Structures are given as structure tokens and as C-alpha cells.
Amino acid sequence: MTTVLDILDKGTAYLEKRGIEEARRNMQMLVAHQLGCSRVELYVRFDHPIDDSDLEPLRIALKKRGEGIPIQHLLGTVYFRNHEFKTDARGLIPRPETEELAEWLAKHVTLSEGGRILDMGCGSGVLGLSLAADFPKAEVTLADVSPDALALARENAEFTELSVSFLQSDLFSEIPEDQSFDLIVANLPYVPDAEELAPEVRHDPALALFGGADGMDLIRRFIPEAAKRLAPGGWLALEIGHDQSVETEKLLHAASLTDVLTLKDLSGIPRFPIAKRGSV
Structure with missing residues (x-):
């Protein structure tokens, strides 16, 4: 027995x-x-x-x-910001660092009723869906270039019974130029192409991991476009690699954004660049 x-x-x-x-x-x-x-x-x-x-x-x-x-793939679900989400090989396994960003935004960002939130590169949708729960009166859009990731995000929206919109888009290619957002968040691929990954991380989709020779390719494209789509007073928040904060802050300043700072994660790594668009 x-x-x-x-x-x-x-x-x-x-x-x-x-x-x-x-x-x-x-x-x-x-x-x-x-x-x-x-x-x-x-x-x-x-x-x-x-x-x-x-x-x-x-x-x-x-x-x-x-x-x-990964244990998350075997269990099929993961907890993130007090919600249970489905997870599998179609999207990046949610990381504790991303949860730290979601918690900071929930505490420090104020949106008026009818505010708009965009989760760019949403993957499994955990960040955007968590923000939808934290800001129940906001209009939330989840966008990703991967149809597989979007399918998983849709399943998570149904699983959590949270109401959001979905859009397949290569960054802002499918988002109307006159559409603006009060909060744009992004956890884009930022791993350098030649970086050796831990065995478990290799089970994540490559499309969600690698960002060119230095990992910054998509971030360089994203920030100038995102700055143009922020409403006056709007917030921009990213998750980046451990050595990318200096260049990312330069990009944010070059895009005429204000209040630029990079928050450290619980390990003391500069992980989350935050910026705003001026109110005027």
C-alpha cells in the first residue's frame, strides 16, 4: 500500500x-x-x-x-494578484516581478470613470486582467501579436469572468492613431537573443522572450509610439531586463515624457520604468 x-x-x-x-x-x-x-x-x-x-x-x-x-504547466493554473489564471506553453509563465508591478499600479494610479487601459504584449493576460479587476470602471484592452497568446488570454477572461477587449496587433499597428489611453502597460520581450536560458524558461514561447541582440528592439519601437497614445496625464509602465534601465529612461525622456523613474523589484533590480505624459 x-x-x-x-x-x-x-x-x-x-x-x-x-x-x-x-x-x-x-x-x-x-x-x-x-x-x-x-x-x-x-x-x-x-x-x-x-x-x-x-x-x-x-x-x-x-x-x-x-x-x-514547469510546475505551472503541469498544474495548468497559477495565482497572480489573488486570482487564479490558466497557464500553458502559449504564453509566458507569470513572474512574481510582474505581480509587483501590478500591485504598485493598483496603489499609485488613479483613473477617472471611463478611463482606458492598454496591456500591450498581454501574453496570457494576467497583468491586464488584474488591472481590470483593480479598476472595474475602466475600459481595458489586451493586445498581442500572437494569436495563441490571445486565445489563452481570452480563456483567462472567461475563467475569471472579467470583461475586457482583445486585439491582435504588432505593437500599435492595429490601434487607431486617434485612440488614447490613460494607462499603458507592457511586459515586452527583453531577453538578448544570445542569452542562455534556464531549462524551464525554454518552455516559454520564444516570441515572448527574445528582443534582439541586446533585448531592446521592441522597447525602442514601443516607447515613442506609446508616448503618442497616452492621454494627457496618462501613465506608461514597463517591465525590463536587469541592465536596461539607463537606456529605457533615455528613451522615455526622448519621447517627452515626465516623472521618469525606474522602480526596483524585491531583489533590488531596477525593473519597472514608469513615466507620465504632461497634463497640458
Whole structure:
């Protein structure tokens, strides 16, 4: 008879041998997901036997995790800003850093009723949909060049029951020139093409990761166009690579934006350039 504790111990040892970080936590998540309970509830089930019908799916998931398949893809969902979202290989796995940006915007940005928000390069939609929840009276548009990413974002909108609009667009190519926004956010591809990625990150779509020789290709295109689409007093917020803040701030100043600063993430890395368009 295989108990919950047996499978946790054996699975943890298997993942540790394959170099998976936080092996115990990963195994707890896989078992809890298969049994339909929380990780905390596992503690009171240690002596419970696991049915054969649950063992085989667990073995398959464990093997995939040992091969480097992200835990988020195996579980199929991820929590971001108190909401549960679907996640798979069609979009970038939501990062904790992006959640930090969403939290800052929710605390510091004020929008009038009927304000407009644009999430450019929305991927799975977690950032734009979180802002839709934080600003329920705003009109929110999620845009991406990838039809696969947009399909996932649409599923997440249905999953969370949040009302937003979608647009397939290469940056601003499909957005009318006279349309303006009070807040534009973007987590665009910023990884240099030659950078070596961690095995798990390689499961993210390349289209969502790589941004040219120095990672800045799309950011250079995006900022001048975004500045023209901001309403007076509007906000622009980005997520960038660890060494891109100096050039990004120069681009923001060159686009005649004001109040330029780059917020640091919890690791102390300058990660989130913020700027505004003047009120006049």
C-alpha cells in the first residue's frame, strides 16, 4: 500500500536527484493537485492510501517535472494578484516581478470613470486582467501579436469572468492613431537573443522572450509610439531586463515624457520604468 507520505518522500527524492529546486514543495503541489486538496490538507492525509487511479497520473507528472517541464504547466493554473489564471506553453509563465508591478499600479494610479487601459504584449493576460479587476470602471484592452497568446488570454477572461477587449496587433499597428489611453502597460520581450536560458524558461514561447541582440528592439519601437497614445496625464509602465534601465529612461525622456523613474523589484533590480505624459 502506497500512502500519501510514501509518494511525497519518493517523489521528492526523485526530483532532488534531477536538480529540481524546491523539490518537496513541487511534489506537494503535484500530489495536492491530483488529490484535489490543498497542500496543508496533505498533512492530515499522510497515512491515507493513494488509489492506483491517482498513482499513474502522478508518476507521469513527476517524470515530466523531472525533465524540466514547469510546475505551472503541469498544474495548468497559477495565482497572480489573488486570482487564479490558466497557464500553458502559449504564453509566458507569470513572474512574481510582474505581480509587483501590478500591485504598485493598483496603489499609485488613479483613473477617472471611463478611463482606458492598454496591456500591450498581454501574453496570457494576467497583468491586464488584474488591472481590470483593480479598476472595474475602466475600459481595458489586451493586445498581442500572437494569436495563441490571445486565445489563452481570452480563456483567462472567461475563467475569471472579467470583461475586457482583445486585439491582435504588432505593437500599435492595429490601434487607431486617434485612440488614447490613460494607462499603458507592457511586459515586452527583453531577453538578448544570445542569452542562455534556464531549462524551464525554454518552455516559454520564444516570441515572448527574445528582443534582439541586446533585448531592446521592441522597447525602442514601443516607447515613442506609446508616448503618442497616452492621454494627457496618462501613465506608461514597463517591465525590463536587469541592465536596461539607463537606456529605457533615455528613451522615455526622448519621447517627452515626465516623472521618469525606474522602480526596483524585491531583489533590488531596477525593473519597472514608469513615466507620465504632461497634463497640458
